[in-house]
Amino acid sequence: MIFTDAIISAAQKHAREAYPQESCGIVVGGQYMRCRNIAEDPLQDFAIHPADYKNAIRTGKMQAIIHSHPNGPLHPSQADMIGQMKSDLPWAIIPLDEDRMGQPIIWGDDDNIPPLLGREFVSGVTDCFALIRDVFRLGKEGCAAQGIDWPLAPHLISEQPRDPNWFETGKDLYVDGMAGENFVEVPASDVRPGDVFLLKWHSDKLNHGGVLLTQDTIAQHFPGRLSRREPAGIWARHAEMWIRHVGKPNA
Structure with a gap:
């Protein structure tokens, strides 16, 4: 299991500290590694600093990418879906606002397909x-x-x-x-x-x-x-x- 409670908790803490900007990080060797967001508009987008990406590669096998969605949306964007496919890694979104932290939105993990019946509707993930x-x-x-x-x-x-x-x-x-x-x-x-x-x-x-x-x-x-x-x-x-x-x- 990639997205353990400890990894999600670390990503949520990072998301809260970065709010209202988007946080971003990489899961490497079962640990959440914080990365710097160098997007032109970090309030609406994220881009991992190349040095952080290289550091993750040197540290071990990259397992997943996590970023936050301050104030929504509660689903991946088309750009998120394209990024996930290019990375060939599972991705997770941490949704949050000023007061609340939502459940992570996870997709791209082909080994863990959610049950077909009774799943909630999430655009791009379970639609x-x-x-x-x-x-x-x-x-x-x-x-x-x-x-x-x-x-x-x-x-x-x-x-x-x-x-x-x-x-x-x-x-x-x-x-x-x-x-x-x-x-x-x-x-x-x-x-x-x-x-x-x-x-x-x-x-x-x-x-x-x-x-x-x-x-x-x-x-x-x-x-x-x-x-x-x-x-x-x-x-x-x-x-x-x-x-x-x-x-x-x-x-």
Whole structure:
């Protein structure tokens, strides 16, 4: 376990002392190493001092990166998601305001996928796209271990860095973002377990999706709700597009 209580406590103390600026640090050898934030606007961003980064490399194997979000947001930004992917390390955000310290927001740790059902909605971490992606990468056996029927072998769908309002900014997470992921559109009359449904939710773009687990049940995750398994009927009727993965599975 990378994000131990001691590491989170040390990162929270650093975040409080740096407030209202963003703090940043690196987990190395099971310890939290404070770093200097040299961003042009440390109230809104962070950039680790090169000397601190080099020192971390000399000290040992880097395990994670942690930074704070003073006064929010309570989710990673698109820039945070891009940074995490480039680092190839798990990241954590320490959210805080003048009085309160929130629970850390952790993502990018592929060895610790949160339970598929009953998870809270956090944009970019546990949202509707993340649920689809996690079902596919867990595959049949991984889903079965959680009591969930799923017919397909594990397959890794590429992560898509995103902000919560991506569908209002010209980005198309599902149609464009998944274009190279070997999905093809299938008619509603031909859907089967393992397919993905897409619909427009208060938007003119396909901005919500879920998976067909069995012929009668789906799994999905809406903002403000816990992820859940539901009867397929009403959602199947509202689906505006069904897509199916036709490539080879991978681990």
